[in-house]
Amino acid sequence: xxxxxxxxxxxxxxxARRVIAAGAAxxxxxxxxxxxxxxxxxxxxxxxxxxxxxLAAVAGVFVLTGLCAPWLPPRGLRVGSGAAACGxxxxxxVFVPAxxxxxAVERAPWALSASAAATAAALLAWGARAAWVVLxxxxxxxxxxxLVVGGLxxxxxxxxxxxxxxxxxxxxxxxxLLATTRALDEAAAAAASSTATAAAAHGRLAARTRAASxxxxxxxxxxxxxxxxxxxxxxxxxxxxxxxxxxxxxIADPVDVAGSGTEPxxxxxxxxxxxxxxxxxxxxxxxxxxxxxxxxxxxxxLLAATTQALDxxxxxxxxxxxxxxxxxxxxxxxRIEVADDGRGFDPDALPENxxxxxxxxxxxxxxxxxxxxxxxxAPGTGTQVLLGWQAPxxxxxxxxxxxxxxxxxLIAIAVVFLTGQAVSALAAALAGPRPWVPPxxxxxxxxxxxxxxxxxxxxxxxxxTAAFVAAVTATVVVGLLLQPLAFAPAWFVTASxxxxxxxxxxxxxxxAVVGLALLLTAVLAAGxxxxxxPGTVALVMARPALLVALAVLLVVAVERMRRRTxxxxxxxxxxxxxxxxxxxxxxxxxxxxxxLRRDVLxxxxxxxxxxxxxxxxxxxxxxxxxxxxxxxxxxxLRREPLIAAIRAARERGVDVVVLDDSxxxxxxxxxxxxxxxxxxxxxxxxxxxxxxxxxxSGRAEIATLTVDGEAHGYAAVPAQSSSSFHGE
Amino acid sequence: MSExxxxxVVDDHELVALAVGGLVDATDGLVFSxxxxxxxxMVSRMRDTDVVLxxxxxxxxxxxxxxxxxxxAWGAQVLVLTSAENPYLVxxxxxxxxxxxxxxxxxxxDLVAAIAAAASGRHVPSAEWASALDTDPILSSAPxxxxxxxxxxxxxxxxGAKEVGARLFVSENTVNDxxxxxxxxxxxxxxxxxxxxxxYQRGIEDGFVPAxxxx
Numbered sequence: 001x002x003x004x005x006x007x008x009x010x011x012x013x014x015x016a017r018r019v020i021a022a023g024a025a026x027x028x029x030x031x032x033x034x035x036x037x038x039x040x041x042x043x044x045x046x047x048x049x050x051x052x053x054x055l056a057a058v059a060g061v062f063v064l065t066g067l068c069a070p071w072l073p074p075r076g077l078r079v080g081s082g083a084a085a086c087g088x089x090x091x092x093x094v095f096v097p098a099x100x101x102x103x104a105v106e107r108a109p110w111a112l113s114a115s116a117a118a119t120a121a122a123l124l125a126w127g128a129r130a131a132w133v134v135l136x137x138x139x140x141x142x143x144x145x146x147l148v149v150g151g152l153x154x155x156x157x158x159x160x161x162x163x164x165x166x167x168x169x170x171x172x173x174x175x176x177l178l179a180t181t182r183a184l185d186e187a188a189a190a191a192a193s194s195t196a197t198a199a200a201a202h203g204r205l206a207a208r209t210r211a212a213s214x215x216x217x218x219x220x221x222x223x224x225x226x227x228x229x230x231x232x233x234x235x236x237x238x239x240x241x242x243x244x245x246x247x248x249x250x251i252a253d254p255v256d257v258a259g260s261g262t263e264p265x266x267x268x269x270x271x272x273x274x275x276x277x278x279x280x281x282x283x284x285x286x287x288x289x290x291x292x293x294x295x296x297x298x299x300x301x302l303l304a305a306t307t308q309a310l311d312x313x314x315x316x317x318x319x320x321x322x323x324x325x326x327x328x329x330x331x332x333x334x335r336i337e338v339a340d341d342g343r344g345f346d347p348d349a350l351p352e353n354x355x356x357x358x359x360x361x362x363x364x365x366x367x368x369x370x371x372x373x374x375x376x377x378a379p380g381t382g383t384q385v386l387l388g389w390q391a392p393x394x395x396x397x398x399x400x401x402x403x404x405x406x407x408x409x410l411i412a413i414a415v416v417f418l419t420g421q422a423v424s425a426l427a428a429a430l431a432g433p434r435p436w437v438p439p440x441x442x443x444x445x446x447x448x449x450x451x452x453x454x455x456x457x458x459x460x461x462x463x464x465t466a467a468f469v470a471a472v473t474a475t476v477v478v479g480l481l482l483q484p485l486a487f488a489p490a491w492f493v494t495a496s497x498x499x500x501x502x503x504x505x506x507x508x509x510x511x512a513v514v515g516l517a518l519l520l521t522a523v524l525a526a527g528x529x530x531x532x533x534p535g536t537v538a539l540v541m542a543r544p545a546l547l548v549a550l551a552v553l554l555v556v557a558v559e560r561m562r563r564r565t566x567x568x569x570x571x572x573x574x575x576x577x578x579x580x581x582x583x584x585x586x587x588x589x590x591x592x593x594x595x596l597r598r599d600v601l602x603x604x605x606x607x608x609x610x611x612x613x614x615x616x617x618x619x620x621x622x623x624x625x626x627x628x629x630x631x632x633x634x635x636x637l638r639r640e641p642l643i644a645a646i647r648a649a650r651e652r653g654v655d656v657v658v659l660d661d662s663x664x665x666x667x668x669x670x671x672x673x674x675x676x677x678x679x680x681x682x683x684x685x686x687x688x689x690x691x692x693x694x695x696x697s698g699r700a701e702i703a704t705l706t707v708d709g710e711a712h713g714y715a716a717v718p719a720q721s722s723s724s725f726h727g728e
Numbered sequence: 729m730s731e732x733x734x735x736x737v738v739d740d741h742e743l744v745a746l747a748v749g750g751l752v753d754a755t756d757g758l759v760f761s762x763x764x765x766x767x768x769x770m771v772s773r774m775r776d777t778d779v780v781l782x783x784x785x786x787x788x789x790x791x792x793x794x795x796x797x798x799x800x801a802w803g804a805q806v807l808v809l810t811s812a813e814n815p816y817l818v819x820x821x822x823x824x825x826x827x828x829x830x831x832x833x834x835x836x837x838d839l840v841a842a843i844a845a846a847a848s849g850r851h852v853p854s855a856e857w858a859s860a861l862d863t864d865p866i867l868s869s870a871p872x873x874x875x876x877x878x879x880x881x882x883x884x885x886x887x888g889a890k891e892v893g894a895r896l897f898v899s900e901n902t903v904n905d906x907x908x909x910x911x912x913x914x915x916x917x918x919x920x921x922x923x924x925x926x927x928y929q930r931g932i933e934d935g936f937v938p939a940x941x942x943x
Contacts, residue, residue: 220811221741224832661863691886706886
């Protein structure tokens, strides 16, 4: 079988598998106990010894697998379950010669109805389809045995109906649970890998950031020494300048600094697209940043997908088709559209194995975290291929919830439930003294089920939950008052327990356990009051208790897994956010590195060459040094004509300090323009020292300029329009 | 005072020490003692220095706070020398027990004046220092009087003690008293930050590092 040996079973799925195996073992233990008790009661011990031994051996395999489940590896679990399921099928087959050898056997043995455990074992060993096959085989075989060997009485009917229902629930819920936990495992793995990727990128960026600040340091050491009147030996200064120049050259080329020589960045992507577009004769439109920040692998995948999309268009669009490639880049993502007005095709009719579009274009981009890819086309309308990558946001890393089983599965359970209960009610009506009671109980059960079904939310409201538990309890109490306490007539107890299982699956664990306690208490009380045999009371109570307990166990296990996955997701989101910060800082630093190269390198090279510097050179250095400081602190004041005025003042030998203290809420552009012009004008008067400052927002003066100790303030212009509302 | 004040330098760049050393030796009453690349190196010997000129960002990843703490425990006064640091580093330094912050690229005479002031135990406030404090988000919760806030704002606009005094009709001494108290209040606000990474995070917290643009 294709899924016989899957490459890996994740933590959540393995836990679910272990819980199911343990549940199957418990079911088998209870069936054996009940069967032994019933056999003792009915005096039904005529089966050959070898058959009894086989039964015991098979039960032993079930119990051993269940007991060892917490320590078994996935493969061991699968082998044990497979052996158990095979053993069950073997029992079904060899019962024919066993019954033939013992003519005194009057009933099919109870052990044959452990179909839920066998179904679960088949599910674990071979998957859902095999589970359904085992369930069907069990139904057919047990039905046939009852007809031929005997036991087609109310007790047998009720037992078989409930067993079939339990097995159906196991099939549906179990298969769904395995699929869900598998999805959780995949989500956890994806989250972990995205965390790892982000952490790697974080490390690289942090290294680059540090490198950039060191460069800054080297350069400033040279400039401050040149600028200040400090006495420095020229040879030493030249050596320092050489070191600084080398650092500047290195950092302007981030590949050297990052140490990963094969990182194609956003600029490479845009250049690459331009080249392939030209080759395919397409019109290219580029907007936004020329060098978007893209993590490893993204630029390469997008470029390859774009190339493939253009190739496809050239091959299939037909002669004379026009092609347009649009690239929109932003700091946090990029969007590429390859469009033609050619023949077009129906993407849905695309064969699965058409590698070109599916693997080379769509999948290549979709596997990227944050990647999107789509083909829009129809015969005669041309083709559009949309490719995009967006830095993953918190929303993209949403934690998967545990979904309910599909509609079809729920309908299947409902049908089996209603049929099974109808058959049981019929059997109970035939067996009981008051034939009208079982249909009444069936009605009450349906009412309770309807209360739960009507709820819109997955987790029903407290009121609905209370109403539901009350309805279930009422059904049980009414039934116990009107029906004799025996296995078949008390079928409604198990039916009620199935309803409580539904409540468990809708995550009302506490209420379901309370409902079970009420139910068991009622049965126990009825047993004591009517003086029923303890064995019968236990038999009536066993299956309900087992059903609800197993369901609770399963849901708790899955819920724990879900929480663990949620934690992983939160970590991944946090890492992604931090990476976004680093990306922003990195972009700023690389821009600054380019500025350094442009503004500083020529001066550094002159100093490095040991050329004597005259007063004018010194002042030029002063200007550059000031510019570096301004990059940190001048903020919104880095605008013309102020920049030119500052530069001019510095070249005159004035010590100029520029501070933007507006705290990220600078005045509007028009006001800034007035402030800059005002400052530029007054800076012309400075001789020694000037401090230009944008004041924190909310002060009486927007800006101040202190020239040679004399302070000037720029007061806010009385608001004439909405301009005074900025920053809010 | 008749005795000479010993001045040491903690800086990554030997060249800076060489230059500053020459400047110090050429000044009356000052003598250059030693250069070290790290604060730890400076305090590893018997104290031979009265005033340490400390570079704000050192390559060993140490924070101004821990460096100042080590040097003060050693018994030296500290004057921080900066090149063009992020304002949050300046603010961080302001919250430590230092005499002041001076820019390395100050005109020579101003730098000498700053070092001399520190050597005589006086505080050396600057516009950058006042600006970093004046924009501190926790200023509103700091126990400063209205007058002290006013002094800080005027200082941040680039005025000296004399001009601030003239503007507020008080003596220069009164302005210096205000500055001393502002400094004391800020030093009490000093939050522990052991590493540069933490400082960087603190910078984000305090709003100094700009938020990534949502372009």
